[in-house]
Amino acid sequence: MDGTGWRPIKRTRTFEDVLAQIERRIAEDGLTVGDRLPAERQLAEQLGVSRSSVREAMRVLETLGVVSSQVGRGPDAGAVLTSRPDSALSDLLRLHLGLASLEMREVIDTRHMIEQWAAAGAAAARADTSALAAALAGMDAAGSAEEFVEHDTAFHCALADASGNRLVAAIMRSLRDSMRRYSVEAVQRLGDTSILRSDHVRILEAVGAGDPDEAARAVSEHLAHAYPSLFTA
Amino acid sequence: MDGTGWRPIKRTRTFEDVLAQIERRIAEDGLTVGDRLPAERQLAEQLGVSRSSVREAMRVLETLGVVSSQVGRGPDAGAVLTSRPDSALSDLLRLHLGLASLEMREVIDTRHMIEQWAAAGAAAARADTSALAAALAGMDAAGSAEEFVEHDTAFHCALADASGNRLVAAIMRSLRDSMRRYSVEAVQRLGDTSILRSDHVRILEAVGAGDPDEAARAVSEHLAHAYPSLFTA
């Protein structure tokens, strides 16, 4: 069967080829968020592959948060380039936490690093604190641990947003997302949440006052209060 | 997932169902790295879906770096649970940089945050510096900008590894990976790399001496030397 002629050795799977082609097209054609990719059938014909392979490539791109597929017809249908790294990062962290290839302590230490950095940066830039204040108000109105954690998460994500670095903010959101359940348990274990609230007030005031060092300290002590068992200085 | 019974409208795609089932199985059966998932055909039959849907789920898991598929037969064949978040993170960053939904400045600022933290942590823990020294030696022997960057990357990744936090180390590797091309250009622009080398020596010595503050300062100044145009204090 072989030996009768040159048969190209297949080193990459077809869908990986498709991925490379799409990525090349994005780079060369300068495609950006909001632009549409060709339809699956069309792409399959253009690249000379089956629709299955195109679909597997689409699944990868969707997993990475760069495309979003919509059924139906019209300008909004089809595969549209997006920019949603958050859910991709969340899925990644959640699954690896589930596989025990990451430990909660590592996640919380990473949070510590990011939040200190973000708080100091936000304070130095004298960032707008209205989103922080809104989240704080939500925490006061929360009736359950779940609700409390929801608004607590909003506060910390707003802090990361205030750093002005979208990558850091995306990582922060993913970290919070992947540890949501753990946070709820931590709040329930803690019982009294008043100290967490006053910590938040202190962080907000430090950012508002433009005091990076105090903001970083406040964040650090806040995490120590929230996760006394796992926190490492 | 809510158990409200039959729902006339299908809210989740089949492959997402498969994903949830696999994730549940991982959690409930306590599967861990090295364990094998059922074969695609078998999984399809068990879950009552087509093999296509199972394959799309597999592609997602592979993209997220939690499974690795091997063809053939035997104990190593099939879908094996792994833990490779690095390539997943790299792909994610690379694609989003290509889409211009992230800017290089944000990546470098994130690196700054991580490296300061890692250097200080490694110094505080008086981590082993042999990997750092090895990378340093590699930089001296490098004949091209590409080679230099390769060993430079190894140095910085070793620093992140020395922090003892696998999540931070994985993020670091991905950051370096996604900005490899940019780093090569930066080195070529710089011309003289001796200052980068002496920066590394300074970092290594600070870590070896167990001086966290000096280590953080050394890292900070090093990044300022390497990326003078993009660095923000």
Place this chain on the structure above:
DNA sequence: GATTGGGTATGGTCTGACCATACTGTGGTC
């Protein structure tokens, strides 16, 4: 003008087939 209904392009799913790969077991050979 507003409404209605068919046409159609899209992604989502399924079926069944075939290929390349790589182990497994069997049988023969030395």
Place this chain on the structure above:
DNA sequence: GACCACAGTATGGTCAGACCATACCCAATC
């Protein structure tokens, strides 16, 4: 008994073709 060649088989990878649900588009109708 040790070794080797070869058929068997389970695996992922790919393809082709079909059908469905969705949601827009547009022409016919009221």
